[in-house]
Amino acid sequence: MDILLQQIINGLVQGSVYALVALGYTMVYGILGLINFAHGEVVMVGAMIALAAIQVLLAAALSPLLVLLLSVLLAVAVCMALGYSIERIAYRPLRHAPRLAPLITAIGVSFVLQNLAMIIWGREYHSFPQLLPNASHHIGGAIITEVQITIVLIAILVMTGLMLLVHRTRLGRAMRAVAENQTSASLMGVNINKVISTTFMLGSALAAIAGIMVSANYGVVHYYMGFMLGLKAFTAAVLGGIGNLRGAMLGGVLLGLIESLGAGYMGALTGGILGSHYQDALAFVVLIAVLVFRPSGLLGERVSERA
Amino acid sequence: MSLLEVHDLKVAYGGIHALKGISLSVAQGELVALIGSNGAGKTTTLKALAGLLPYSGKAHYQNTSLLHRASHQRVLDGIALVPEGRGVFARMSVLENLQMGAYIRHDKEIAQDIERIYDLFPRLAERRSQLAGTLSGGEQQMVAMGRALMSRPTLLMLDEPSMGLAPLMVEKIFDTIRNISAQGVSILLVEQNAKLALEVAQRGYVLENGNITLEDSAANLLGSAAVQRAYLGS
Numbered sequence: 421m422d423i424l425l426q427q428i429i430n431g432l433v434q435g436s437v438y439a440l441v442a443l444g445y446t447m448v449y450g451i452l453g454l455i456n457f458a459h460g461e462v463v464m465v466g467a468m469i470a471l472a473a474i475q476v477l478l479a480a481a482l483s484p485l486l487v488l489l490l491s492v493l494l495a496v497a498v499c500m501a502l503g504y505s506i507e508r509i510a511y512r513p514l515r516h517a518p519r520l521a522p523l524i525t526a527i528g529v530s531f532v533l534q535n536l537a538m539i540i541w542g543r544e545y546h547s548f549p550q551l552l553p554n555a556s557h558h559i560g561g562a563i564i565t566e567v568q569i570t571i572v573l574i575a576i577l578v579m580t581g582l583m584l585l586v587h588r589t590r591l592g593r594a595m596r597a598v599a600e601n602q603t604s605a606s607l608m609g610v611n612i613n614k615v616i617s618t619t620f621m622l623g624s625a626l627a628a629i630a631g632i633m634v635s636a637n638y639g640v641v642h643y644y645m646g647f648m649l650g651l652k653a654f655t656a657a658v659l660g661g662i663g664n665l666r667g668a669m670l671g672g673v674l675l676g677l678i679e680s681l682g683a684g685y686m687g688a689l690t691g692g693i694l695g696s697h698y699q700d701a702l703a704f705v706v707l708i709a710v711l712v713f714r715p716s717g718l719l720g721e722r723v724s725e726r727a
Numbered sequence: 728m729s730l731l732e733v734h735d736l737k738v739a740y741g742g743i744h745a746l747k748g749i750s751l752s753v754a755q756g757e758l759v760a761l762i763g764s765n766g767a768g769k770t771t772t773l774k775a776l777a778g779l780l781p782y783s784g785k786a787h788y789q790n791t792s793l794l795h796r797a798s799h800q801r802v803l804d805g806i807a808l809v810p811e812g813r814g815v816f817a818r819m820s821v822l823e824n825l826q827m828g829a830y831i832r833h834d835k836e837i838a839q840d841i842e843r844i845y846d847l848f849p850r851l852a853e854r855r856s857q858l859a860g861t862l863s864g865g866e867q868q869m870v871a872m873g874r875a876l877m878s879r880p881t882l883l884m885l886d887e888p889s890m891g892l893a894p895l896m897v898e899k900i901f902d903t904i905r906n907i908s909a910q911g912v913s914i915l916l917v918e919q920n921a922k923l924a925l926e927v928a929q930r931g932y933v934l935e936n937g938n939i940t941l942e943d944s945a946a947n948l949l950g951s952a953a954v955q956r957a958y959l960g961s
């Protein structure tokens with residue numbers, strides 16, 4: 421078995437998920453200068469809703485593909501409503517408050533969502549049913565499953581769609597205008613609040629899709645799953661340059677690769693002192709290194725200006 | 728009734744009373760100048776009318792109060808502001824800035840209007856794909872004006888369009904203002920350069936410390952001793 425190739429495949433799959441989640445952080449940051457720490461929980465809610473829908477729909481004996489499709493749609497819709505509500509209830513009243521206030525609120529919202537999920541779904545791990553044929557393919561000396569191929573392809577599709585939306589449509593132009601200068605945007609007739617709401621909803625839709633992807637890849641969901649994933653995706657957004665969409669995608673894929681290669685080789689490189697279970701720590705080593713050596717991230721330009 | 732009727736308009740920044748109850752009007756098709764020295768309250772007036780600042784008193788546009796119209800709704804009403812400092816979208820191209828100007832429109836004539844802006848400012852046509860942030864000050868002023876025109880305003884408000892521009896560019900901008908006015912757009916023009924403003928305007932107001940102290944035809948103001956002394960340096 422080819423460890424290098426295998427770790428690259430794993431890294432790309434995980435990186436695709438990070439990229440989708442990182443986009444949500446970066447879009448909100450770009451438009452409001454706010455770190456939406458509750459975003460990771462939206463990922464978890466997406467996974468939970470999809471699981472609940474799958475269980476109900478499978479019981480109704482629908483075809484697996486149809487079940488998956490309907491569950492994804494439902495999870496996306498619920499997460500969009502959730503993202504909209506989070507902004508409306510928790511952030512909008514604090515739009516002109518000192519910057520620390522919305523940050524603390526974000527952490528509060530995160531706890532609330534986590535605890536609600538715990539009350540509804542309990543503390544245990546739920547297994548996520550395998551709906552796609554789980555055949556695997558051998559390339560080189562490595563294995564890739566059809567679920568993994570689907571994850572990467574859908575991530576590419578979704579990200580391409582988002583880039584087209586942001587750069588080619590009237591809505592996307594309005595989003596960029598609001599991100600750049602809210603006063604000027606409103607003088608063009610842009611309803612700022614509507615654009616901000618839309619941004620939260622778009623980010624949350626991506627989060628829902630990402631939540632379903634990780635669940636399908638690992639086969640489990642858990643009320644706490646959004647926390648670490650959220651932190652890592654945030655790291656990816658910072659790595660790429662927060663506020664920059666291309667940066668979030670690049671940062672996501674890079675972080676996925678770093679983690680996975682790190683996990684694959686950490687034991688060998690440290691003579692067995694550190695094992696692959698240090699994988700999670702690696703993301704934060706990356707975060708600290710970026711903050712120290714290149715605070716504006718790989719593609720970001722002017723973070724300090726906004727701070 | 729005039730297009731814009733302002734009566735006893737007051738604006739305060741915290742405890743600072745920037746406008747202490749001003750009254751003015753702009754008739755359909757009219758070009759009105761609002762002149763005054765630094766800190767007189769000119770920008771404050773335009774911002775309040777554009778919905779960027781809360782006010783008290785009366786501001787009626789097309790016989791309807793502006794009080795509860797948000798800034799983006801006033802664009803739909805037909806009011807456009809070219810703000811002080813221009814406010815172009817620096818990270819967007821010239822073309823995208825113009826497209827943003829047409830944000831409220833859904834008609835089929837947007838592309839045609841963009842060409843019209845390029846005719847008005849040929850310099851912009853050459854630079855249509857350049858990022859607006861990399862343009863010179865004069866070119867940015869053109870983008871800001873072109874962008875405002877793209878909404879097809881009924882009332883165009885200009886805040887110091889000559890600021891920081893070389894004489895040749897100022898001339899060019901004022902030619903364009905005349906041109907826009909000739910096409911029937913009503914204009915409220917704020918300027919520190921009183922002479923230039925009063926030369927293109929039909930009527931004018933002089934604002935001092937948040938109060939309007941003089942109002943007359945532009946010709947009379949140009950000739951008045953008070954204006955000459957205070958604003959024309961003679």
Ligand SMILES: Nc1ncnc2c1ncn2[C@@H]1O[C@H](COP(=O)(O)OP(=O)(O)OP(=O)(O)O)[C@@H](O)[C@H]1O
Nearest residue numbers: 740743745763764765766767768769770771772919
């Ligand atoms: N954001 C603000 N907070 C507090 N005071 C303000 C604010 N903006 C303006 N002012 C004050 O309100 C008064 C009017 O300001 P305004 O900008 O309307 O003047 P102006 O006539 O446009 O001057 P200029 O010709 O220099 O642009 C000034 O005394 C100014 O200091």
Ligand SMILES: [Mg+2]
Nearest residue numbers: 769770771811
């Ligand atoms: Mg001013």
